[in-house]
Amino acid sequence: MFIRKIGIDLGTTNTLVFLPDKGIVINEPTAVAIRRPDNTVLAVGAEAKEMVGRTPDNIVTYKPLKDGVIAEYYITQMMLRYFISKAVGPFNLFKPEVVISIPAGITSTEYRAVYKAAKEAGAKEVYLVREPILAALGAGIPIHSAEGNMVVNIGGGTTEVAVISLGGIVTWSSLRVAGNRFDQSIADYIKKKYALAIGEATAENIKITIGSAISNKNKMEMKIRGRDLISGLPKDLIVNSNEVVEAVNTHLIDIMNATQAVFNVTPPELAADIMSKGIILSGGSAQLRDIDEFFKRSLGVTSYVAEEPIFCVAKGTAIILNHLDVYKRTLLK
Missing domain, CATH: 3.30.420.40 (ATPase, nucleotide binding domain)
Structure with a gap:
């Protein structure tokens, strides 16, 4: 049939x-x-x-x-x-x-x-x-092996951190902080700093176009348009990538703390495997520039963004x- x-x-x-x-x-x-x-x-x-x-x-x-x-x-x-x-x-x-x-x-x-x-x-x-x-399988990790693998899947609504070994999840953490929160924090930051109200779509566009996890000397800029909260009229504004870093930083630290918490309860043998292999980052929000470097600097563990993370x-x-x-x-x- x-x-x-x-x-x-x-x-x-x-x-x-x-x-x-x-x-x-x-x-x-x-x-x-x-x-x-x-x-x-x-x-x-x-x-x-x-x-x-x-x-x-x-x-x-x-x-x-x-x-x-x-x-x-x-x-x-x-x-x-x-x-x-x-x-x-x-x-x-x-x-x-x-x-x-x-x-x-x-x-x-x-x-x-x-x-x-x-x-x-x-x-x-x-x-x-x-x-x-699913993210581990999609990233090409052999989940049934006896070695530990850590996956951090950063989506739109949730971030999932898990250590996988022998086909199952050994330790994990699920955090309701991800891409949507990044968008919201960008909109809030611009509202607070420039008294300019922008929509959800504009905030997401800023994140995709110039968003980054780490400040950089060669900052990228982008022209946006919103409603001035003082005059009530439309207004143009130039924002740069370092401002986006500042806006999303607290959420990235939350994700980092969740990853740290998973490490704290991971059996030592598996933690040693992860130290040598690195952390795999997947999900749509793993496309944020330099997020692998942010993980590496914060945790001291090599991190890699999976191939086509959004499709993992x-x-x-x-x-x-x-x-x-x-x-x-x-x-x-």
Whole structure:
């Protein structure tokens, strides 16, 4: 019997969908636009994200996941249904088997919400796998070896730090500080320093264009536009990369402290392995410039950004889909 298999990296900021025969088929923002009062879905993904902060009263845009877990259940279900049907096509008679990523620190209630939403969105079988395991697989780490590997997966809503050995997570920490907090801190910094209000999209654009984890003599600059809080009129402003470093620094220190805390409870043999191999950084926010150098300076351990860090979790779902039987014990029941 023909059964479709789908891997979904259900992220706070972006959702990626993987099909074994086609690779990554969907990479869109986790956003839904709904028309009130009849609650009809107007747009999902990229189209809905463009509407954020620009809608009239009768259209509401939702980001249904907050800090890596479901905040708006029915909207998440609609979004999953949209992504699943878009991935398998309209004429697929069989319900697909779905592997979905979830944060390591998920509660049983949050776990059930993801499971139920995927089932109701049209999945035949749902397998939930912890993000650090998927990120490690996607980064090409042999997770079943007896050596310790440390993965720091910095996404949009959560940062997951985990030490993996023999196919399982030995010690871990899940922190609800990641890319979205970086964006918020950039917006707050500019508001406080220049009395200029900027939107979420502008803050994210600043982070991507000139964001860095370490101050640099050759600073990059960028022209932005926002609303002057004193005059109430639009105003242009030039910001530089060192200001972004200042804005996001406290959040990076939080991530560093979480990594340090995981080291503190890691068995010495595994800690020695990590010292010699280094820390692997994955997730969309690992694309922040010089973040590997920041880790190295703060912890004294070599750090590497994985190849295509934003796709690590999606690639991990691919490996699990291709060898479902082998990875049955890695899956969460």
